[in-house]
Amino acid sequence: MSDSLITETVKDAVEIVKDHADDVHVHDVHAGDDHSGDHGGHHTSLGLSNTKLAMWLFLGSECLLFGGLISTYMLYRNRHSENLGPDQLWDIPFTSATSFVLLTSSLTMVLAVSAANRKDLRNAKIYLSVTALLGGLFLAGQIYEFTVFYREGLGFTTSLFSSSFFTLTGFHGVHVSIGIIMLVALIGMLSKEKVSGDDAEAVEMVGLYWHFVDIVWIIIFTVIYLIEFIK
């Protein structure tokens, strides 16, 4: 990572604070102490959405978590017995199908965010439901895959390969599960009008998390599943 990126980020942050300070000053003079932003959510002194800033920071930190898990798998991927390795276990057509389902759920999530931005909450809830359903389908595929591997003799402690594989894909599965819980909770809150702040921003935040889970799977599917077949 270059120093210039950090320097530019800090410079940008300082400029945003200065701009915002000027805006607040003008606002204070003309309209009293109401500092709420135009977009409905809570805003930082940067003039940006507090929630969105926190979500991007969280996603940045998640890169380190999954980076560690993927690296550990890469180190241990050859530490298995002769008949219980990726060559004997992987079912690429099946995993490709479940991957397609997860990637499609990203598209329905985008449609949900788009509908929420248009204040079309009915369609937003429909697309959120489809996204949760596709996520559930992916999860069902992963559970089926784990069951097949276990029946063939690959347990969590069978080898270093199996431990690192189940930990990595299991952690991803937990993230998908949490995403589904967030989607279902959001649908319920939108239905009962219990969302504090902007509805569209709430949908966008869950969308960011969901897309992150999707991009992590893009890496896992390529690095863990597909690359094994070039050896």
Next chain:
Amino acid sequence: MAVSYIDIGPLFLPVLLGLMVVKFFMVVLYFMHIKFDNKLFGRLFYIGLGLAVFVYAAALSTFQFFAG
């Protein structure tokens, strides 16, 4: 994904990794709106991503992962 069914010899790995990177950034730039949003959001994410790539590339190097 379809590339895994076509025999393109030594080009397989670079093509696969290239497609992975393209897909990754298509989702990040367009689905996650980094391209159109405030630059600070993108930089926070890229700092985390860059740090992860750097730290784990270094860690894998110490185990001579890239030597073979």
